[in-house]
Amino acid sequence: MLNFQFHNPTRIVFGKDTVPALDELIPGDARVLILYGGQSAERTGTLAEVRKALGDRAHYEFGGIEPNPSFETLTQAVEQVRFHNIDYLLAVGGGSVIDGTKFVAAAAKFVGDSWQILETVGGAVRDALPFGAVLTLSATGSEMNFNAVVTRKATQTKALFASPHVFPQFSILDPSKTFTVPARQLANGVVDAFTHVVEQYLTYPVDARVQDRFAEGLLQTLIEIGPTVVSQPPDYQSRANMMWAATMALNGLIGAGVPQDWATHLVGHELTVLHGLDHAQTLAILLPSMLDARRDGKRAKLLQYAERVWHITADSEDERIDLAIEKTRAFFEDLGVKTRLSDYGIQAEAIDGLVEQLGLHGMTRLGERQDVTLEVSRTVLEASL
Numbered sequence: 074m075l076n077f078q079f080h081n082p083t084r085i086v087f088g089k090d091t092v093p094a095l096d097e098l099i100p101g102d103a104r105v106l107i108l109y110g111g112q113s114a115e116r117t118g119t120l121a122e123v124r125k126a127l128g129d130r131a132h133y134e135f136g137g138i139e140p141n142p143s144f145e146t147l148t149q150a151v152e153q154v155r156f157h158n159i160d161y162l163l164a165v166g167g168g169s170v171i172d173g174t175k176f177v178a179a180a181a182k183f184v185g186d187s188w189q190i191l192e193t194v195g196g197a198v199r200d201a202l203p204f205g206a207v208l209t210l211s212a213t214g215s216e217m218n219f220n221a222v223v224t225r226k227a228t229q230t231k232a233l234f235a236s237p238h239v240f241p242q243f244s245i246l247d248p249s250k251t252f253t254v255p256a257r258q259l260a261n262g263v264v265d266a267f268t269h270v271v272e273q274y275l276t277y278p279v280d281a282r283v284q285d286r287f288a289e290g291l292l293q294t295l296i297e298i299g300p301t302v303v304s305q306p307p308d309y310q311s312r313a314n315m316m317w318a319a320t321m322a323l324n325g326l327i328g329a330g331v332p333q334d335w336a337t338h339l340v341g342h343e344l345t346v347l348h349g350l351d352h353a354q355t356l357a358i359l360l361p362s363m364l365d366a367r368r369d370g371k372r373a374k375l376l377q378y379a380e381r382v383w384h385i386t387a388d389s390e391d392e393r394i395d396l397a398i399e400k401t402r403a404f405f406e407d408l409g410v411k412t413r414l415s416d417y418g419i420q421a422e423a424i425d426g427l428v429e430q431l432g433l434h435g436m437t438r439l440g441e442r443q444d445v446t447l448e449v450s451r452t453v454l455e456a457s458l
Contacts, residue, residue: 074284085244091246104161163207175219211248212353214320266322299315
């Protein structure tokens with residue numbers, strides 16, 4: 074096991090009818106800005122619940138945060154924070170809204186060009202406004218970590234930043250809030266959470282048995298409940314397990330003391346920026362091809378994955394790896410998430426532009442061994458056609 078430090082200060086309030094807890098979680102004299110995405114939060118009544126829970130606190134609202142939150146939109150929210158002297162933020166939505174709120178929290182306290190927050194991957198952040206979250210979609214795990222991804226439309230750049238200053242102080246997780254989420258978003262959430270686990274688990278062995286077993290349990294849980302979550306009428310228990318699995322997938326616990334990959338995510342970002350694909354769609358397309366192209370470096374963990382997650386023990390080692398990758402692709406397909414670039418109208422002539430964009434953004438040495446070069450990324454993209 075590798076050396077590590079683990080600290081997660083986010084308080085989780087989990088269960089039905091927990092939005093009223095906002096009255097206890099947010100200081101009574103706070104000036105609050107509620108941030109949200111589209112109209113679903115209003116239509117489903119969640120915003121009404123939030124307003125009621127805030128009571129007499131001075132509060133304002135900022136809507137319109139995109140599924141891939143943009144620097145341009147979030148900069149407008151920062152202007153509102155400063156104009157209204159906001160001292161507390163509340164994200165109401167899924168991972169994109171929470172990611173956006175993290176940026177607003179940091180940018181509101183930042184002196185200078187706030188794009189430096191992203192240019193330094195969060196290293197320039199010295200302070201941030203406190204914030205909490207009311208989660209309405211299970212997927213990214215942003216409700217219990219200090220990571221965020223923001224897109225700058227002007228330069229077609231999707232950039233990551235991380236800072237311990239942007240941990241949510243609390244997150245309210247009410248699984249019933251996902252009952253009105255469309256099937257496409259539910260399926261994307263399962264794929265996203267599954268790939269988050271794989272990026273931390275499917276690297277190379279360091280005898281981190283606790284982390285491995287946690288990761289395998291999360292993967293098996295997602296395999297078991299994923300089809301129910303996506304295809305069956307809303308069921309509280311399956312949604313509860315989905316919500317907690319997605320949170321646990323990226324709250325730092327299973328990634329402590331182990332090598333991490335993230336190449337699938339970083340290559341996928343360019344597909345989102347250039348071709349408008351959902352984040353999870355890019356993961357479903359790239360992950361099977363990424364595992365196959367890097368099977369030699371991941372061999373030991375791929376065999377462990379085949380045996381412990383998919384219960385594949387027969388045949389040769391290569392056949393076991395082939396079948397594990399095949400089952401991964403089939404799992405995504407069964408959820409309704411297509412796994413080929415051509416399924417989204419993206420053909421071979423698009424690959425040069427994708428590879429060029431990776432180079433422009435410095436994505437030339439990715440993965441747990443830093444061996445995913447532009448040539449490897451090209452191979453993966455070509456195999457994903």
